[in-house]
Structure formats: structure tokens, C-alpha cells
Amino acid sequence: MSELAIGVFDSGVGGLTCVKELTRLMPHEDIIYLGDTARVPYGTKSVDTIAKYAKEDISFLERFNVKMILIACGTVSSVLMSRPLFEDSSVSAYSGVIYPTVTAACAATQNGRIGVIGTPATIRSGVYGKAIREIRSDIKVFSKACPMFVPLVENGYTDKNDKVARLIAEEYLEGMKREGVDTLILGCTHYPHLEGVISEVMGGNVKLISSGAEIAKYAERTLITSGQAADREEKGKLTLYCTDSEELFAENVETFLGHKDNITISRCSVK
Known part of the structure; x- marks a missing residue:
């Protein structure tokens, strides 16, 4: 099983933040990534629709006999907390981004004030706040839906000097600054692509927690502990x-991963 690939999915290019960290931490692993770019964003959809899309994404990755599935999508991860998305799945090892991310945030905060930004569906669910309070009941949580961040990323408006991105970030993050959070969870895996502008707006003293990076670290720990990490010397293959x-997807891949070496990109149908 150690030679099988890791499956990762997201509604679009956001999950590439997870893929980038996976390839850094575990360069010998084969990775199969699905970006459901035809139906992005998930965060403005109903819970029933999100669950339907997620099950189709999971079924697609199952075709490749992957050893683990990572839900590199904050919206689907929030639905996973209340819907049995894997009840009929052949894959037993899986994770969303919620618990790896809140664990890191709870360890990082110094003043006990954590901000959470995410899609409307994620923020409505309240799952980040609930998960944080399970770990530390003393922490105050401040949440804000940022629906325009995903379209910004999908259309390449990610530079910290981009005037549109800056204007939107300032409006969304004004309340977080006012509440004095010292740790900010980027609760959608698209958001780390805007890390530069978010960091400038919030200030350098605020710790940004990337949900994509944290789920990649969780995967590394899990695979090593279970003895399922790849045992080979050659570099792993990345199939997107x-x-x-x-x-359009290939353009984003090169922008967000920084290269297209040893990468195969194909269009597919998940239905």
C-alpha cells in the first residue's frame, strides 16, 4: 500500500496549497489531484449540493486506488463534520482540514483571540469555532465570510500589490484587526494564495495558519506512523x-506551484 498515490481534491485551484506542501514534505509520494473547476466555488452552494459534489469527487479519486484522500477544501471539510461522505467509500484513510488547522492555531495564539475567514458555507457551519473550543474553551473566536476571495484567486488577482485584492481584503479584515486577533485561520485553501495581501492588511505580528499546509503536515505524520509512506528514492509523480x-488550469498550476516539471494535467468528468 505504501506505493499507492495520495488523492487530494478541492473545488478549484485552492487545494494546490496542500499539494505544494505535500511535495515539499514527501517528495517521493505520487499525488493525484482533482480540481472541480467547472463547479467552483462550492462555498456559495447549499449543504446538500456540496455533499453531492464531494461524493462525486471522492468516487473519482477511488478509481485510482489511492491510499488516502485529503479534502483540501474548507467548505467540504465543514460538511464532512455533519455528513457521512465516506460511508460507502473504499478508502478508509481520509481527512478534512478542520482539526489539523485548529490544532495549529490553538498552539500558535498568545492572546487567546483567533480569527477565522472562510467561504459563506464554512462560516455558517460554525465548525471552526466548535473545533477550537473543544481544544481550548478559553479562546475567543471571530469569524468572517470572504466570498470574493475565491474568485480573486481563480482569476489570478493574487499579487499583494493588486489594488482590487487589497481593497477587498481591507473591507473583509477590518473587523479582525479591530478585535485584536493574533492568529488568523485561512479557512479556505484558496486563501493562502492571497497571503501576501492578507499579511500586509493584518500586520506582520498576526500569525496566518494555512489550512492547506496543515492538512499536508497531518498526512505526513499519519502515513509515517502507519508505515504507509512511500519507500522509494525516485521523485513522485504529480497527476492533476x-x-x-x-x-486555464495549467496557467494557475504554474503560477501557484512555481513549475510544471514532472506534472501531468488532464481534463476529466466526475459524473
Whole structure:
């Protein structure tokens, strides 16, 4: 089983933050990534629709006999807390981003004031706050839905000097600054692509917690502990699938991963 690939999925390119960290931590692992770009964003959809899409994404990755599935999507991860998305799945090792992320945030905060930004669906669910209080009941949690961040990332408006991104970030984050949070959870895996502008708006003293990076660290610990980490010397293969324009997806891949070496990109259907 150690030679099988890791499966990762997200509604679009956001989950590439997880993939980038996975390839850094475990360069010998094969990774199969699905970005459901035809139906992005998930965060503005109903819970029933999100669950339907997620099950289709899971079924797609199961075709490749993956050893683990990582839900590199904050929205689907929030639905996973209340819906049995894996009840009929052949994959027993899986994780969303919630618990790895809140564990890191609780360890990082010094003043006990944590901010959470995410899609409307994630923020409505309240799962980050509930998970944080399970670990530390003394922490105060401040949440804000940031629906425009995903379209910004999907369309390449990610530079910290971009005027549009800066204007939107300032409006969304004004309340977080006012509440004096010292730790900010980027509760959607798209958001780390905006880390530069978010950091400038919040100030350098605020710790940003990337949900994509934290789930990758969790995967590394889990696979090593269970003896399922790849045992080979050659570099792993990265196979990426998207459900809409392959050309547009490839442009984002090169931008967000920094290269296209040893990467295969294909368009697919998950239905």
C-alpha cells in the first residue's frame, strides 16, 4: 500500500496549497489531484449540493486506488463534520482540514483571540469555532465570510500589490484587526494564495495558519506512523485533473506551484 498515490481534491485551484506542501514534505509520494473547476466555488452552494459534489469527487479519486484522500477544501471539510461522505467509500484513510488547522492555531495564539475567514458555507457551519473550543474553551473566536476571495484567486488577482485584492481584503479584515486577533485561520485553501495581501492588511505580528499546509503536515505524520509512506528514492509523480478548461488550469498550476516539471494535467468528468 505504501506505493499507492495520495488523492487530494478541492473545488478549484485552492487545494494546490496542500499539494505544494505535500511535495515539499514527501517528495517521493505520487499525488493525484482533482480540481472541480467547472463547479467552483462550492462555498456559495447549499449543504446538500456540496455533499453531492464531494461524493462525486471522492468516487473519482477511488478509481485510482489511492491510499488516502485529503479534502483540501474548507467548505467540504465543514460538511464532512455533519455528513457521512465516506460511508460507502473504499478508502478508509481520509481527512478534512478542520482539526489539523485548529490544532495549529490553538498552539500558535498568545492572546487567546483567533480569527477565522472562510467561504459563506464554512462560516455558517460554525465548525471552526466548535473545533477550537473543544481544544481550548478559553479562546475567543471571530469569524468572517470572504466570498470574493475565491474568485480573486481563480482569476489570478493574487499579487499583494493588486489594488482590487487589497481593497477587498481591507473591507473583509477590518473587523479582525479591530478585535485584536493574533492568529488568523485561512479557512479556505484558496486563501493562502492571497497571503501576501492578507499579511500586509493584518500586520506582520498576526500569525496566518494555512489550512492547506496543515492538512499536508497531518498526512505526513499519519502515513509515517502507519508505515504507509512511500519507500522509494525516485521523485513522485504529480497527476492533476480539472473539470473545465485545461489551459486555464495549467496557467494557475504554474503560477501557484512555481513549475510544471514532472506534472501531468488532464481534463476529466466526475459524473
